[in-house]
Amino acid sequence: MTPEEFRQAGYAVVDWIADYWATLPQRPVTSQDPPGAVAAELPSGPPTQGEPVEAILTDLGKLVAPGLTHWQHPGFFGYFPANTSGPSVLGDLVSAGLGVQGMLWATGPACTELETVMLDWLAEALDLPARFRSTGRGGGVIQDSASSATLVATLVALHRAAGGRWREVGVDRRYRVYTSTEAHSSIEKAARIAGLGTDGVRLIEVDPATRAMSPTALRAAIEADRAAGVVPALVVATVGTTSTTAVDPLPQIGPVCAEYGVFLHVDAAYAGAAAVCPELRFGHAGLEYADSYCFDPHKWLLTGFDCDAFWVADAGELVEALTVLPEYLRNAATESGAVVDYRDWQVPLGRRFRALKLWFVLRWYGIEGLREHIRRGVALAARFADRVRADDRFELVAPHPYALVCFRLRGPDGPNEELLARVNATGRVFLTHTRVAGRHTLRLAVGSPQSTETHVDEAWAIISEAAADAIPA
Amino acid sequence: MTPEEFRQAGYAVVDWIADYWATLPQRPVTSQDPPGAVAAELPSGPPTQGEPVEAILTDLGKLVAPGLTHWQHPGFFGYFPANTSGPSVLGDLVSAGLGVQGMLWATGPACTELETVMLDWLAEALDLPARFRSTGRGGGVIQDSASSATLVATLVALHRAAGGRWREVGVDRRYRVYTSTEAHSSIEKAARIAGLGTDGVRLIEVDPATRAMSPTALRAAIEADRAAGVVPALVVATVGTTSTTAVDPLPQIGPVCAEYGVFLHVDAAYAGAAAVCPELRFGHAGLEYADSYCFDPHKWLLTGFDCDAFWVADAGELVEALTVLPEYLRNAATESGAVVDYRDWQVPLGRRFRALKLWFVLRWYGIEGLREHIRRGVALAARFADRVRADDRFELVAPHPYALVCFRLRGPDGPNEELLARVNATGRVFLTHTRVAGRHTLRLAVGSPQSTETHVDEAWAIISEAAADAIPA
Structure with a gap:
């Protein structure tokens, strides 16, 4: 691939990513396809002759993207965040290019x-x-x-x-x-x-x-x-x-x-x-x-x-x-x-050359920009914790000094497991769980720069509604 | 950084890389600056307020790129190759964007x-x-x-x-x-x-x-x-x-x-x-x-x-x-x-998500494209080995079944060490060394898709000329 071919294909990939980010909120956070669904759509061996980038990008959108868990989705509250950002991607791109x-x-x-x-x-x-x-x-x-x-x-x-x-x-x-x-x-x-x-x-x-x-x-x-x-x-x-x-x-x-x-x-x-x-x-x-x-x-x-x-x-x-x-x-x-x-x-x-992405991130955001990001996450978590605290059906299981809230329905584990499954099945938000002192506990971790009060409130609305169905009458 | 900001900055970074690749042959393969030269040019702490991408790219070209060993340079024959390619960079870019x-x-x-x-x-x-x-x-x-x-x-x-x-x-x-x-x-x-x-x-x-x-x-x-x-x-x-x-x-x-x-x-x-x-x-x-x-x-x-x-x-x-x-x-x-x-x-x-770059590479080149790349490397190494073999001052130290040629000036180690230093000091090519059965040996490893017969012949011309100076009269 010549530098000029790369330039043209590179613009197309940048566009693909920008469009992906812009349309993330419309996607389900996780795929609902069973194991093997993606592999089944792929050829069993590599092509003998080369293919154009357009063909690969088409399959990327059609086969790969729908089969992902979207970690950058504003409704992704699972595990701990693993968020990237524009400047980080650019720093990594430079690193890849320099090789x-x-x-x-x-x-x-x-x-x-x-x-x-x-x-x-x-x-x-x-x-x-x-x-x-x-x-x-x-x-x-x-x-x-x-x-x-x-x-x-x-x-x-x-x-x-x-x-x-x-x-x-x-x-x-x-x-x-x-x-x-x-x-x-x-x-x-x-x-x-x-x-x-x-x-x-x-x-x-x-x-x-x-x-x-x-x-x-x-x-x-x-x-x-x-x-x-x-x-x-x-x-x-x-x-x-x-x-x-x-x-x-x-x-x-x-x-x-x-x-x-x-x-x-x-x-x-x-x-x-x-x-x-x-x-x-x-x-x-x-x-x-x-x-x-x-x-x-x-x-x-x-x-x-x-x-x-x-x-x-x-x-x-x-x-x-x-x-x-x-x-x-x-x-x-x-x-x-x-x-x-x-x-x-x-x-x-x-x-x-991973220092490049740090350099891009630290310079593009500046320390004040990074502080704003962290503070926003902490505030959103506190906002969510307030909702939990105000609802008698729920309990907060541990302090939330940062941007993770651990909570559960009061009572046995069963309804909590049921609640998590129902919430994630909506495809609108994604949470994971842990056990705290042996009790099944839901975790909501805020971290995406795309997550706003709207998304946290929506998460609470979904959880609150699903809880009504998860608690045995 | 919004998707639209990323789109514009992304084009600029793609351009930066395409230009970097296109101008690689004009750069010295390695930096001649002493330890600490790059660090000395960088601020001692991160900025408080964010900066635009343009400022970072300016410093990238001015401070970072000149301080590198250019592994993708057509005159890079050191170690083993670690070559990338356009499709690989694009696959990695998608991976970074998906996060x-x-x-x-x-x-x-x-x-x-x-x-x-x-x-x-x-x-x-x-x-x-x-x-x-x-x-x-x-x-x-x-x-x-x-x-x-x-x-x-x-x-x-x-x-x-x-x-x-x-x-x-x-x-x-x-x-x-x-x-x-x-x-x-x-x-x-x-x-x-x-x-x-x-x-x-x-x-x-x-x-x-x-x-x-x-x-x-x-x-x-x-x-x-x-x-x-x-x-x-x-x-x-x-x-x-x-x-x-x-x-x-x-x-x-x-x-x-x-x-x-x-x-x-x-x-x-x-x-x-x-x-x-x-x-x-x-x-x-x-x-x-x-x-x-x-x-x-x-x-x-x-x-x-x-x-x-x-x-x-x-x-x-x-x-x-x-x-x-x-x-x-x-x-x-x-x-x-x-x-x-x-x-x-x-x-x-x-x-x-590293499989993406393999997917991009295997599909863009196809198996035939990859075979062509490997065969070209093997042929270029054989071409270089022929030059060595034809020059009585030199000896081949080991078989060259792939695309690495191990060679040395006949006789003691000193002139070989001197030869390597002189060759690398030209900035036109870069080779490294090893010891084979205790003897200092030069290694020329072909691998860059940019390396052609011209570059291998130039490498030999530089080595041959430097040898004249490295051998004691």
Whole structure:
């Protein structure tokens, strides 16, 4: 495809996306087709001869788009948001066009340096502790997801626990990872990948009201394990848990980790973005105790997946744990020690130029624009929570410090399951569920920049009406 | 940013990329600026108020582009290619615009199903063994890179070696991974991440002439380890090693793995793409022994990074090793068992809609178009190798079955290092190096669809002239 062919086809694809966004509100949020429906419409093998872009775009509209869950839909309130934005898409488009492989500084100096600067910009935007800035021993890097950030933190923690011998001798199964019963499944998955197994994870109980990790229980578990010859290697605290956005108390957890020399990773995948607003930084109190920290601009900061921002306080320790330097990657810049090679900060070797989308987003919105976006989400969630609170049939299940509301019909689980199914079957809105203290709970997470009071009110109207049918007479 | 604002800004970015591609040949392949030059030009913090797209594009052209290594440049012959193409960029653009999170089938049915079908299309295009098709117990998935594919293969192998208990109890340090001394560094990194440590990797010697793994040495190592109470868990064979594109002999390695019940992963990251051409499938002989296999469409198949295609013969075993199912991800489709949830096939939870770029590439080029691309690369490499062969000052260091030529000035390393530095300093071409049997060796890897006979001949002219200066009088 020549540059001129690309130009013409590129305009057509840009038009396709602009039209898709403009018509999103008219689409059902989710497909109602059964498994296999899309695959059945596709040829069983690739074409021998090439086809024009128009043919592909036709099928895109006809076969693919109707078979999607529309994450950018204003009625999408499921999971956590994974919103993108125009400037993010443009930054990603530039990245795709440049096709730069940023594994080493030398393979894309501007790719590496823009990333370092963007992570410093983000650290400033969130007012993160100074230890995470690249101007000192720390620094930030883009990971694909918080799962990978947690895995990397786990590996560094194991290396530290083994006195720097982990990378040669491997993992000792006496090491343990501590996190709350409400923590994300990626922590168990990271422990498993790192060779500790599910048995290597200690789930610490939470405060029944706040769903936040009990520092007392954490201390007790660490002390009991130490007494039994087990080695506490890592604590993962969560700022904004997946179920209910609970905030683990870092001011109490941090000192426990410091006392016992345990690596502390803070997972603020969803809620970290809120800290662009000074009044929403409460979750970061005590963050100066953390050895590493991450949040996902791809969740609530208008940056398309994948973009997890991960910081460490000691970059040297991270690189020591992960670096492998074969001859074919050696180069003068690396040998000089004057550059960052981000391949040593992550699992894969290769890397895209993801800093571009952050650069586009931060510049196009500015900090004030991002604050406005976050505040709007929080206000919409509060508006929805007010509706729930005012309706005696419902109860709020947990605090809603950010933009997620957890609620349920009072009483047994059955009607709640029924309610969720009925609400999602309308195709107008999409919610997901969780269990809080064993009870089936609905989650409404606001995040789309397209979601307005109208959409939240419509969601409530649908829920309220469906509840009438879901509750047994 | 409204859809209409995006439409206008999108045209401008498409123009920027088309112009960038059209003017690539006029740019130096690499930046000559020292570390820190780009960062020094950027503001130290993010803007408070938003800025227009035009301002960002101006800085993109002024600050970022000149600070890059231009991987799409027709004179880029370094590492392995990581070429993109117009249709790939368009597919990625659609993916960014849709902003679909494909972690579960339910969160993007078409995202999952198109991926399954595209991996089947690729399997057909490469004529992979039937065991890897989704129609049986196997199937394919997109990983970000071959590094991650190797890691996943390592984890499944460990789970199998532990009789299905790995995911609970963790890794046993008596397990060993076997690969050749010429294998990629990602195999050591995967073993380290999985908790085996560098000590858990046995590097098997290679045939001095072909640089391919010795099956005799592999058998001897496995037998010796077994006798010593060590458990051989995984063999990673390479089709197209990074240094020289050596092909490990699967027809001999496979039976050794089968005999001792060792998981066999085949890493064809670079060379796998060649198998779209029937006459270049020699490296896949014996692939029916493999438990898993991967290659990178993002290297030599005109698909932008990241896109590693990874297949397993037993998808159930893979999912068993990696799945974690928290309540907030439960859904009716998953419970039905009728769908694939690709989150269980990889390290991270989240996933982009990367099948779109494969769909765009496979349809726009067609199989014949892709064959033409591969054959042109092989022919250009052969053309360059002929030049080397005809010049008595030089020697070819290894066979060149694909599109990589390894060569050097006869004699000591010094002049070769000098030669590489002089060649790259011209800014017209970019090559990298390796060591083959300890000797400094230059690598010229053809891959860009923009590279023609003119560029290869120019590369040779530059090298030939620089050699005159690099050889001591």
